[in-house]
């Protein structure tokens with residue numbers, strides 16, 4: 001494989017920049033900065049053009065002054081890695097590097113790049129010297145060495161530490177640095193500040209770095225833009241000036257009139273707020289796992305029980321977890337807290353009990369879903385090894401194409417290990433990177449937790465549902481994508497060409513559909529859906 005190129009998801013090959021390209025690229029950006037300064041625009045560098053940075057950059061670039069003219073000039077800065085370089089040429093054409101279901105994303109990026117000319121992307125770190133404000137949106141991964149044991153893992157600080165280093169060597173003394181990356185509590189004041197201060201002193205700068213923290217609550221999906229711009233924010237700064245600057249900046253670029261800002265005293269409080277709010281959510285979801293299993297074993301339909309409980313306003317956020325908790329944040333954020341408590345703040349005790357347990361439960365919940373597939377097939381006298389199973393949905397939540405840490409991935413891996421001939425369909429996912437690239441980033445791949453994973457890297461995500469259904473023996477409803485909510489049992493069985501096992505992982509089937517599948521000779525099982533047995537007995541004439 002050519003290591004000097006970067007391939008975008010649509011297959012376009014971009015050569016990586018060569019050493020001699022850097023000067024010309026810096027000069028190009030410098031000219032644009034001069035034009036921006038003439039227009040009185042503030043220069044903002046967004047570091048990291050991923051799910052958060054690409055859209056945040058566009059939101060800042062879309063900001064206007066009272067006269068309606070762009071008030072910020074934004075330089076999206078992305079390291080020219082093989083994995084990510086393609087985002088730069090794509091964004092410079094006005095095309096979003098992130099696939100979004102939100103119809104606001106594509107036109108906003110096109111508008112800022114092509115019409116307002118307030119957004120540009122580059123790979124040159126030296127553009128940091130132009131910045132009045134730097135926003136850090138690089139990733140901070142938590143590597144788990146075991147499946148279902150978050151304590152056995154560590155925070156991969158290298159990308160973030162490299163960013164602090166690169167920034168401190170280049171920025172102006174009065175540039176405000178806003179860390180949006182989700183970090184372990186203590187990082188801003190105890191990792192970033194001393195590191196940057198040291199470099200400032202080497203550069204002869206006597207003032208303190210103006211470091212601030214404000215975390216993202218972005219939800220890539222239909223409300224992607226609104227979840228950044230029209231949403232409540234929490235922030236803080238390492239000193240009064242940093243706090244003043246971050247409050248002023250966020251008031252300018254976000255809709256804080258309708259969604260007021262909360263400014264906390266110290267960055268460790270803002271950092272804690274982020275990992276704690278996601279640990280809280282992970283915990284509520286994990287709590288449902290044991291009751292879901294109880295329901296399955298005791299004739300209870302968990303979906304109806306949840307609906308009944310939710311009627312009580314104090315319990316309205318109780319949620320059914322489906323086949324696992326994915327996305328980028330919930331599986332790792334609690335881990336950042338646990339790791340930071342030990343490695344940054346120096347507490348080597350058992351402070352955290354509930355948070356790691358919740359993450360471990362969530363990380364392994366889909367293994368049980370795979371068991372249900374095996375059990376349903378066994379009830380039909382079909383051995384799971386070599387059974388043809390179709391997984392409906394690869395992403396981690398409904399109506400998005402984001403597959404990071406999806407329950408479907410664990411299910412696909414476990415079923416493959418069991419010998420299943422797996423197929424997958426997803427209307428939002430074009431390529432399943434976690435499977436396709438499992439050999440490229442082995443230390444990041446969950447493939448290492450399972451056997452016989454080789455063929456998964458060739459698994460194509462099918463787009464034609466009818467074709468995908470042909471000849472299958474089991475159907476797994478894994479994600480609540482709109483397309484899957486009202487599938488007709490008669491049509492499904494007709495396409496399959498025989499009665500099948502149907503495994504409902506997300507409370508998708510209503511009782512009428514479950515009944516119909518049984519009438520068609522199918523077997524049905526579902527996470528938390530103990531009442532299917534009752535329906536089965538009624539249909540088969542033994543439970544009346």
Ligand SMILES: NC(=O)c1ccc[n+]([C@@H]2O[C@H](COP(=O)([O-])OP(=O)(O)OC[C@H]3O[C@@H](n4cnc5c(N)ncnc54)[C@H](O)[C@@H]3O)[C@@H](O)[C@H]2O)c1
Pocket residue numbers: 047048049050051052053077078079081084137138139140159160162163166180181182183216217218219220328329
């Ligand atoms: N994705 C979400 O839904 C979400 C929600 C809330 C918060 N967050 C947090 O936001 C942060 C960013 O997440 P993301 O989803 O955008 O990650 P991502 O992996 O999609 O993007 C990070 C980008 O930063 C780039 N990068 C890394 N090091 C760099 C460097 N030194 N210089 C320039 N670019 C560099 C990477 O190449 C990548 O393009 C994380 O801390 C995450 O926890 C994410």
